[in-house]
Amino acid sequence: MLDWTMERSRTLAEAKCLVVKIGSAVLTGSNGLKTEVLDSLAEQLARVTRTGNHPRKLLVVSSAAVAAGRAALGAHGVVADTTGLAARQGAAAVGQGRLMRCWDDAFHKQDMLTAQVLLTQDDFRVQQRLLNARNTFTEIFSWGAVPIVNENDTVSTEGLKFGDNDALASLLVTLVGADLLINLTSSPGVFSEPPREGVTPKVLSCIEDVASLNLDTMCGGKTNVGTGGMYSKLLSARRAAQRGIPTLILPGREENILLRAFGGENVGTWVCPQARAIPSRKFWMAYKAAPVGRLVIDDGAAEALQKRGKSLLPGGILEVEGSFDKGDLVRIVHQGRSLGVGVSNYTSEDIVRIKGLKRFEVAAILGNAHYPEVVHRDNMLLDAAI
Ligand code: GLU
Numbered sequence: 001m002l003d004w005t006m007e008r009s010r011t012l013a014e015a016k017c018l019v020v021k022i023g024s025a026v027l028t029g030s031n032g033l034k035t036e037v038l039d040s041l042a043e044q045l046a047r048v049t050r051t052g053n054h055p056r057k058l059l060v061v062s063s064a065a066v067a068a069g070r071a072a073l074g075a076h077g078v079v080a081d082t083t084g085l086a087a088r089q090g091a092a093a094v095g096q097g098r099l100m101r102c103w104d105d106a107f108h109k110q111d112m113l114t115a116q117v118l119l120t121q122d123d124f125r126v127q128q129r130l131l132n133a134r135n136t137f138t139e140i141f142s143w144g145a146v147p148i149v150n151e152n153d154t155v156s157t158e159g160l161k162f163g164d165n166d167a168l169a170s171l172l173v174t175l176v177g178a179d180l181l182i183n184l185t186s187s188p189g190v191f192s193e194p195p196r197e198g199v200t201p202k203v204l205s206c207i208e209d210v211a212s213l214n215l216d217t218m219c220g221g222k223t224n225v226g227t228g229g230m231y232s233k234l235l236s237a238r239r240a241a242q243r244g245i246p247t248l249i250l251p252g253r254e255e256n257i258l259l260r261a262f263g264g265e266n267v268g269t270w271v272c273p274q275a276r277a278i279p280s281r282k283f284w285m286a287y288k289a290a291p292v293g294r295l296v297i298d299d300g301a302a303e304a305l306q307k308r309g310k311s312l313l314p315g316g317i318l319e320v321e322g323s324f325d326k327g328d329l330v331r332i333v334h335q336g337r338s339l340g341v342g343v344s345n346y347t348s349e350d351i352v353r354i355k356g357l358k359r360f361e362v363a364a365i366l367g368n369a370h371y372p373e374v375v376h377r378d379n380m381l382l383d384a385a386i
Pocket of ligand 1: 063150164
């Protein structure tokens with residue numbers, strides 16, 4: 001087995017395109033944006049992109065529009081309760097301009113241009129928009145400018161949201177063909193268990209098989225979903241790993257953290273890529289949209305999918321949840337556990353009629369012109385990080 005420390009040093013030296021995600025807690029304090037932190041990160045990033053075995057492309061995913069907006073409103077004597085969605089969106093609109101101005105100033109000091117890019121999950125569902133986004137990034141990179149990406153909070157309503165910028169960063173890794181994802185967080189790295197009163201667990205230097213982790217136990221339950229806790233960072237790392245891309249989770253506030261990591265210091269947590277990367281077609285199928293329904297399957301079907309690489313047939317389906325169309329993404333569930341996702345060949349209504357049935361019985365109900373599989377193997381991703 002290849003030693004991960006060698007793999008880490010090799011990737012840090014050779015990576016040609018970096019996606020660096022930076023969380024709100026790294027960039028802000030109680031008074032809003034900490035410009036000295038942004039300045040230091042821009043300086044380090046400039047050095048990192050100019051050193052190494054090649055000049056590197058850099059894409060920054062920056063949170064902190066909401067936090068910056070909240071602070072700005074407070075400074076103007078406006079007491080905004082930003083717990084509700086519309087107020088968060090409004091605060092993001094106030095803060096995004098400031099956030100961008102601070103990044104632009106910080107990179108300007110390094111003689112680098114920035115480019116603001118705001119995206120929603122919806123943009124990834126539509127092929128034409130996805131292509132436009134990729135072409136835009138290509139142009140920006142060709143000018144040596146740094147795209148600073150955030151979710152377009154103003155238009156991202158619940159159903160369209162990535163939920164957090166960790167998920168957005170994991171999609172961008174594949175969109176721009178990055179070879180490393182760096183996640184700068186307020187934590188020293190990934191802890192072996194959730195920190196408790198008086199107990200600081202150890203930081204894992206390496207996660208070799210991120211797919212095998214029980215994230216609920218490690219991260220103290222799913223309460224962290226969508227709030228940008230370690231749960232979402234590990235889901236994001238898992239998506240990157242599925243595409244064969246490693247993730248480095250680093251404490252973004254520690255002095256010169258990027259220079260130290262790129263200089264060979266073993267800081268933070270290295271998440272190894274999977275040995276066999278999934279093709280980008282499967283990646284987009286699984287992640288560009290959220291699943292809209294659930295298929296609960298029996299033991300035999302679970303075994304056929306997981307151990308024998310088979311498709312999901314009507315006979316193995318116990319329950320159908322949600323209302324969906326042909327071509328929609330659905331979650332495949334066994335004994336309360338999500339096994340993965342796949343594209344349904346049938347509407348939810350038709351699956352209700354044919355679940356549990358054999359092929360000839362299905363034909364008697366729907367006629368012969370039907371697919372033998374409800375979800376074909378080629379349109380299925382087991383272990384999807386959703
Ligand atoms: N888009 C949000 C902001 O800029 C942050 C989302 C997240 O925390 O990941 O404030």
